[in-house]
Amino acid sequence: MIEFERFKLKNGLTVLFHKDVTTPMVVINTLYDVGARDESEDKTGFAHLFEHLMFGGSINIPDFDAPLQNAGGESNAFTSNDITNYYDVLPAHNIETGLWLESDRMLSLAFTEKSLEVQRNVVIEEFKQRYLNQPYGDVWLELRPLAYEKHPYKWATIGKEISHIENATMEDVKAFFHKHYNPSNAILCIAGNFELEEIKRLVEKWYGDIPAGIKPARILDKEPKQKEFREQIIERSVPSDAFYYAFKMPERRDPAYYIVDILSDALGREKSSRLYVSIKKEKQIASSISAYITGSLDDGLLIISGKLNPGKTFEELDEALWEVIDEMKKTTISKEELDRLLIKIRTEKEFQEEGLLNRAMNLCTFELLGDANGINEEREIYQSITPKHIHHYANEILKQTNCSLLKVKAINNAE
Amino acid sequence: MLNRSQQPELQAIHKIDFVKPQQFDITSTVKLYFMKEVANDTARFDLYFDAGTVKGEKGIPSFVNSLLLSGTQDKSSTLIHEQIDALGGFMESGISFESAVTSMFCLRENVLPLMHILIDAIQNVAFFEREIDELVQDKKQGYLMNLEKVSFLAQRGFQQRLFHTSENYSKVANLDYYETVSSSKLKSFYRENYLEGLFKVVVVGNLEQDAIDEIIDTIGKWSKPTTREFETNIQNLPGNTHIEKEGAVQTAIRLGKILFNKTHEDYNDFVVLNTVLGDYFGSRLMSNIREDKGYTYGIGSMLSEYNKFGYFMIATEVASAFKDATLKEIKFEIEKLQTELISEDELALVKNYLLGQLLKSADGPYSMMDLYSSAQIHGFDFEFYNKCIEDLHKITPERIKELAIKYLNWDEMTIVTAG
Numbered sequence: 001m002i003e004f005e006r007f008k009l010k011n012g013l014t015v016l017f018h019k020d021v022t023t024p025m026v027v028i029n030t031l032y033d034v035g036a037r038d039e040s041e042d043k044t045g046f047a048h049l050f051e052h053l054m055f056g057g058s059i060n061i062p063d064f065d066a067p068l069q070n071a072g073g074e075s076n077a078f079t080s081n082d083i084t085n086y087y088d089v090l091p092a093h094n095i096e097t098g099l100w101l102e103s104d105r106m107l108s109l110a111f112t113e114k115s116l117e118v119q120r121n122v123v124i125e126e127f128k129q130r131y132l133n134q135p136y137g138d139v140w141l142e143l144r145p146l147a148y149e150k151h152p153y154k155w156a157t158i159g160k161e162i163s164h165i166e167n168a169t170m171e172d173v174k175a176f177f178h179k180h181y182n183p184s185n186a187i188l189c190i191a192g193n194f195e196l197e198e199i200k201r202l203v204e205k206w207y208g209d210i211p212a213g214i215k216p217a218r219i220l221d222k223e224p225k226q227k228e229f230r231e232q233i234i235e236r237s238v239p240s241d242a243f244y245y246a247f248k249m250p251e252r253r254d255p256a257y258y259i260v261d262i263l264s265d266a267l268g269r270e271k272s273s274r275l276y277v278s279i280k281k282e283k284q285i286a287s288s289i290s291a292y293i294t295g296s297l298d299d300g301l302l303i304i305s306g307k308l309n310p311g312k313t314f315e316e317l318d319e320a321l322w323e324v325i326d327e328m329k330k331t332t333i334s335k336e337e338l339d340r341l342l343i344k345i346r347t348e349k350e351f352q353e354e355g356l357l358n359r360a361m362n363l364c365t366f367e368l369l370g371d372a373n374g375i376n377e378e379r380e381i382y383q384s385i386t387p388k389h390i391h392h393y394a395n396e397i398l399k400q401t402n403c404s405l406l407k408v409k410a411i412n413n414a415e
Numbered sequence: 416m417l418n419r420s421q422q423p424e425l426q427a428i429h430k431i432d433f434v435k436p437q438q439f440d441i442t443s444t445v446k447l448y449f450m451k452e453v454a455n456d457t458a459r460f461d462l463y464f465d466a467g468t469v470k471g472e473k474g475i476p477s478f479v480n481s482l483l484l485s486g487t488q489d490k491s492s493t494l495i496h497e498q499i500d501a502l503g504g505f506m507e508s509g510i511s512f513e514s515a516v517t518s519m520f521c522l523r524e525n526v527l528p529l530m531h532i533l534i535d536a537i538q539n540v541a542f543f544e545r546e547i548d549e550l551v552q553d554k555k556q557g558y559l560m561n562l563e564k565v566s567f568l569a570q571r572g573f574q575q576r577l578f579h580t581s582e583n584y585s586k587v588a589n590l591d592y593y594e595t596v597s598s599s600k601l602k603s604f605y606r607e608n609y610l611e612g613l614f615k616v617v618v619v620g621n622l623e624q625d626a627i628d629e630i631i632d633t634i635g636k637w638s639k640p641t642t643r644e645f646e647t648n649i650q651n652l653p654g655n656t657h658i659e660k661e662g663a664v665q666t667a668i669r670l671g672k673i674l675f676n677k678t679h680e681d682y683n684d685f686v687v688l689n690t691v692l693g694d695y696f697g698s699r700l701m702s703n704i705r706e707d708k709g710y711t712y713g714i715g716s717m718l719s720e721y722n723k724f725g726y727f728m729i730a731t732e733v734a735s736a737f738k739d740a741t742l743k744e745i746k747f748e749i750e751k752l753q754t755e756l757i758s759e760d761e762l763a764l765v766k767n768y769l770l771g772q773l774l775k776s777a778d779g780p781y782s783m784m785d786l787y788s789s790a791q792i793h794g795f796d797f798e799f800y801n802k803c804i805e806d807l808h809k810i811t812p813e814r815i816k817e818l819a820i821k822y823l824n825w826d827e828m829t830i831v832t833a834g
Binding site: 134 | 417419420422423424425426428431432453454455456457492493496497499500501502503504505520521522549552553556559560562563564565662663664665695696697705706707708709710711712732733734763764765767768770771772774775777778779781
């Protein structure tokens, strides 16, 4: 059970406080309800570029990092298609430095040309390092637009193309900040050994006078129901052929989300999973194979991906893979297999909650979903899932007409 | 009115409350370290083997490490994994130059049954041909994929030149590794370094003493006294090397030299110098090469430690057009540390940052155990970190400059680029 308190400031900022008497540190986690899905199609990669700019100095503080490091702390952030999340971890007695820094960059940024110019370059190098200069690094840049036709999940957080980042202007940056970075669009979680009253006083002190702003309405293009099988082959200079089967699945708030999560585990999470045993161990068609879900807030994807063994073909794989899927659709899984999947999930969750930072981040995510207490309800939801549920959604999700397949064909083998 | 331009007052750290793990003798040389202070139901145990990559040739140590759960005469590898999964266990296996470790993450109620499954699997590996073939094939694929990465190529070239005088440390994988594997070689390495090579056990989790006794009892039957020996006096080969990689959009840089570990008298102060130069977000290298020039997504320096030595390294991936410019800036930053005194402000910031990081490293039972382990390897206790705190409060700008001159001589560096 993760205990927490919730209060709201007049400007709309939602605050969660999680008390942990054992830690000498404090975590200050800020979730902004903005991600790559909120970008316009001709200016992609913006939410993420913006995350970099948040470290380039704020209205009253020229340098974000140095004062935090002086307080013995460190900070980082990540951007997904759904959210942008910032965290600071510092010795508890220096909590005010963290609040001072975070509240000032919520108030306003410095918006210097130098910072924009440098971070554009840094992000372009990140684009190259993670997506272009790695074998299979660009797979998601290809798979997203194949699986999504309308919804902004069709581009990756890094952006559709480097030119969108190169062309970002200071006006774009300012407009993005004013629209999305205000108290009513943020959830703050503080975790550490404090009293609630002290946290209330400190948060009011540092955040209370930030103008409320308006929580931006989110009207996204709804992804139409997929009705046909899609397939694309790309040729790359990689050592082996690779495959990515992407099936549409329900959004994060849908109870079926959890069922499909377990379905993906049954298919390909561990070395005892069905695809791994059949396609890697028994038939030796693939050198690696796994199944997982993207975990996105809107309609997501269940992915089956892996690499072919030398001499094996996509056709052999396809036949063997659908055999495993058809078996999953025909029969219900045993109680024993389901228990095996559930205890892994329980163990994993217990480990996640061991860390203070994870607790703070997860509380914010669940609050965004509607209620931070969701963190405490997840286990029961998983435990209530039956073989019948899984059988139903196996038939619902694992269909050709709900599938997009990306094949990466290896050319110029290094051998 | 709130003054937002003024940083709130800071408090410095003078003391950290370390929690020492309990220590038990399994044999005269094999010890078990036990950290009981865990607030929830998680647990972990680690088995350390004297089976690092320097102990064998042609990838054999790494193959054996990956085959530990490949099946026994009684159980297939799939059955072993099913049993581990049924108890919610997450197994991780890792290998470095000087040791191999197998870790199990699980709920505390499952520690004992998982330990019995794991020990049975590791003690009775059958080395089935089919499993060996599959693994070698997979590793070969992984190797071919790595060859496509400039970071791998640079790291590999760096390793060859950094450990220039040592055959064991400088050897790197090549295609030949995957063609010449014989089960007899695997088996003999396994007998020598796993069946007789267990040298340390770590347990973290809120377990009763009975459980610890059972672990000691079970492992006590297995482990033999071992004496571990390591090479000393390894020297790096200074100078520049470039590895050409067609079509690469970035160039990877690795630069460094052989240095020392925690046992050296200059270690604590060198850690401060290393941090100033490249081991935190506000470091000189990050400020200059990422935040000012935008040549890279990241650049860092580190001190890597082994039983008898350590090495210093700077690593980055940069836009290919900026390879030479980056090397020039790295040299510039090092020379600046050798010629100009660091300001009191910057030094104070790094001290405070390091103290905060140390406090964080001691937050929670898992971090605390790992922190203890990294001192224990060198024969120290938490006293080591108390000395660290003391030294941190004492270090001067003159001392930083002195160490930069003493240890960061550009002409002694091994420099490898790939791109």
